[in-house]
Amino acid sequence: MNTAALRIIFGKIRWMSYEVGTSLFDAIFWYVHLPLLKIPGRAEKDKKRIVFIGELLPPRTPRMAKWIIRSGNYSAVLVCSKRGFVEKFSDPCFEASFLFRNKWHLRRILRAIPDVSLLHSFAPKSYYPDIARQSLHVPFIHDMQDVYATYYGLNPSLPWLKRELPHEQACLEQANGVIGQSLEPNVAYRKYKTRKKPPNLFFPLYCDDDVFCANTKMLIPDDVHLVYAGGVAGSHRNPKQYGNIQFQALIKTLTDQKLHFHIYPSPSNVRADYEEYENMAKENPFFHFHEPVAQQNLAKELSKYHFGILPFFKELSEQSDDKLKYATTLKLFNYLEAGIPVIVSKDLGYQSWILERYSCGIGIKLEDIPSVSSLFNPDNYKALKKSVLNTRNKLSLGRQIPRLLHFYNSFGN
Secondary structure (H helix, E strand, O other): OOHHHHHHHHHHHHHHHHHHHHHHHHHHHHHOOOOOOOOOOOOOOOOEEEEEEEOOOOOHHHHHHHHHHHOOOEEEEEEEEOOOOOHHHOOOOOOEEEEEOOHHHHHHHHHHOOOEEEEEEEEOOOHHHHHHHHHOOOOEEEEEOOOOHHHHOOOOOOHHHHHHHHHHHHHHHHOOEEEEOOOHHHHHHHHHOOOOOOOEEEOOOOEOHHHOOOOOOOOOOOOOEEEEEEOOOOOOOOHHHHHHHOOHHHHHHHHHOOOEEEEEEOOOOOHHHOHHHHHHHHHOOOEEEOOOOOHHHHHHHHOOOOEEEEOOOHHHOOOOHHHHHHOOOHHHHHHHHHOOOEEEEOOOHHHHHHHHHOOOEEEEOHHHHHHHHHHOOHHHHHHHHHHHHHHHHHOEHHHHHHHHHHHHHOOOO
16 A cells, blocks of 8 residues: 555544544533534524535535625525535635534534524535434525435445435435436435435536636647646546546546646645646646646636546446436536536536537547547637637526525525
8 A cells, every 4th residue: 555545544534533532522512502602693684594514515515605695685604524624615705614523513503503594505425414404493405416326326335435325315305405416316316216306406517607718719739738627536546436537547648649738636635646646747748737726716727728628438437327427517617617618528428418519518438538639620619619608608607596596485494
């Protein structure tokens, strides 16, 4: 086992020890009603307070919250695990942010926040949202992008994933409403054999109007720059689980064609997973590995390049066909915000359908990668980027957020 793998394991052990070690004290504080030092005041007049709750803060949540607050009808509080909070994903739109260390601390925080009208949880990872659902008697909305039941079915080999599934099922079935940021919740309902589904809203991730960038670049065939923004995994990881974000082979295949390939790792990535990429970039003049970028600045950074890429193929991991077919990723919309067309795996059924429907991308199979440079045509690029600039207006949060507000209002909160 190499040092990167050991560092990741020790990091998990350190957090688990902290979580367990603090639970006893927070359980006692819960039972004796010891107050928190800082709590928000009463909700503003004529505004309803939403609590956004989750274990891992995804960048989609602050983006949505910003537009919800902008409507003028709501204020928002963020409650997130200390371990899962990522500063570069957050946004100053929240009136307060609380980072919990264990389930008892979470209960203490929720009990202390006054005037809560709605709980809006964000998943994946549904353990803490399930605790929140049972702790506050207000409308509970479960918001899902990645759904664990679609990854490997209901009998996964990973123990932590097996423990998550009952909480995921409970949230999907017991929520007052479910928001599907992808099509995966529908797959999960079939797998769980759910007889009665709560009201649901299909609300794709959409583009943030505030960060739209122009695209005035010309495509020069011998100076093409591709970019990927998102999670990466080191070669020490198990390819059955992480194969689609282990890019060592992809880097070689693209740069052998003298294509410039840029990677911006997710701010949530652990450094042990990407140090080897930093070393590769030092030796390969066509490969460029960058520092993580805050969500608010990502589109501007991506706009420097010609194409975004979604290189996820079914041959590279053991994730189910359903996962690839129905999943969606925020990076697709980040690319559109940046004004750049997208090279997309045809195995990503829903995402490739969006891009091909709106003429915003080029669909490829894994076997096309060694000759992908032949697909780049200056005239075609002009048409693609024009479609991107038109399409993102239709798929914008500013245009679509009234649908979400209407969904909120249907629960009479």
